[in-house]
Amino acid sequence: MHLEHHRDTPTALSADAHRPDGIRRALRIGLGGPVGSGKTATVAALCRALRDELSLAVVTNDIYTREDAEFLLREAVLPPERITAVETGACPHTAIRDDISANLEAVEDLEDAVGPLDLVLVESGGDNLTATFSKGLVDAQIFVIDVAGGDDIPRKGGPGVTTADLLVVNKTDLAPYVGSDLARMAADAKAQRAELPVVFQSLRGGTGVADVAVWVRAQLSAWTA
Numbered sequence: 535m536h537l538e539h540h541r542d543t544p545t546a547l548s549a550d551a552h553r554p555d556g557i558r559r560a561l562r563i564g565l566g567g568p569v570g571s572g573k574t575a576t577v578a579a580l581c582r583a584l585r586d587e588l589s590l591a592v593v594t595n596d597i598y599t600r601e602d603a604e605f606l607l608r609e610a611v612l613p614p615e616r617i618t619a620v621e622t623g624a625c626p627h628t629a630i631r632d633d634i635s636a637n638l639e640a641v642e643d644l645e646d647a648v649g650p651l652d653l654v655l656v657e658s659g660g661d662n663l664t665a666t667f668s669k670g671l672v673d674a675q676i677f678v679i680d681v682a683g684g685d686d687i688p689r690k691g692g693p694g695v696t697t698a699d700l701l702v703v704n705k706t707d708l709a710p711y712v713g714s715d716l717a718r719m720a721a722d723a724k725a726q727r728a729e730l731p732v733v734f735q736s737l738r739g740g741t742g743v744a745d746v747a748v749w750v751r752a753q754l755s756a757w758t759a
C-alpha cells in the first residue's frame with residue numbers, strides 16, 4: 535500500500551483501531567445523503583480509483599432491496615465477495631445511527647471472509663439532511679448532495695451538510711440545466727462548514743472524484759499512522 539501523507543487535511547479519526555477480538559480493523563468510511571444524490575455512483579468511482587492500491591470492500595444499505603449492491607456487482611467494481619448488502623427496513627438512518635449491529639456484523643463478516651482490509655465503504659440508504667452515521671460504525675463520513683436537489687441545500691444546513699467530514703456536491707454537469715448557482719453553493723457550504731472540506735464532483739464529467747480519493751487516502755494515512 536502506497537499512501538501519501540496529507541498533514542493539513544482535517545480528520546475526525548479517534549476510534550479504536552482494533553476489533554473486540556483484538557484484530558486490527560479496516561478504516562470505515564460512511565457515505566450518506568438524500569435519495570439519488572449519487573452515493574452508489576461515488577462508491578463505484580472510489581472503488582475504481584482505489585482498488586489497485588488498497589484492499590477494500592463495500593457494505594450497502596437499502597430499504598427493501600439489495601439494488602445498490604447489485605448495481606456494484608453488475609459494474610464489477612470489486613470482486614463479488616467484497617460487496618455485501620444490509621436491508622434496513624423502513625428507516626435507513628436507524629441502521630447507520632441507532633441500531634448499527636447489522637452493519638457492524640456485515641463489516642466483520644467481510645473482514646473474516648476476505649482477510650485484512652484497509653478500507654470499508656459503508657453506503658447509507660437515501661435519507662434526508664439530518665441523517666448521520668454513528669461514530670461506533672464509521673470513522674469518518676462523506677455526505678453526498680447534488681446540484682439538482684436545489685442550490686439552497688448547503689444554506690439549509692442540517693447535520694449532514696454541517697458536520698460531515700467531507701461534503702461532496704455531485705452532478706455539477708447538471709447545474710446549467712437546473713439553474714443551480716455553484717458559486718453560491720460553495721459560499722453557503724463554506725459558511726456552514728468553516729474549514730471542513732467540500733468537493734464539487736461530476737461523475738458524468740469525470741471531475742472531482744480524484745479529489746475525493748485524495749481525501750480518502752489522507753484518512754487512511756491518519757488511521758495507519
Ligand SMILES: Nc1nc2c(ncn2[C@@H]2O[C@H](COP(=O)(O)OP(=O)(O)OP(=O)(O)O)[C@@H](O)[C@H]2O)c(=O)[nH]1
Binds near residue numbers: 574602705708736
Ligand atoms: N448527470 C449526472 N448524473 C449522475 C451523476 N452521479 C450520479 N448520477 C446519476 O444519478 C442517479 C442516481 O445515482 P445513484 O448513485 O444511484 O444515487 P444514490 O444516492 O446511490 O441513490 P439511492 O441509493 O437511491 O439513494 C443515477 O442515474 C446516476 O447515474 C453525475 O455526476 N451527473
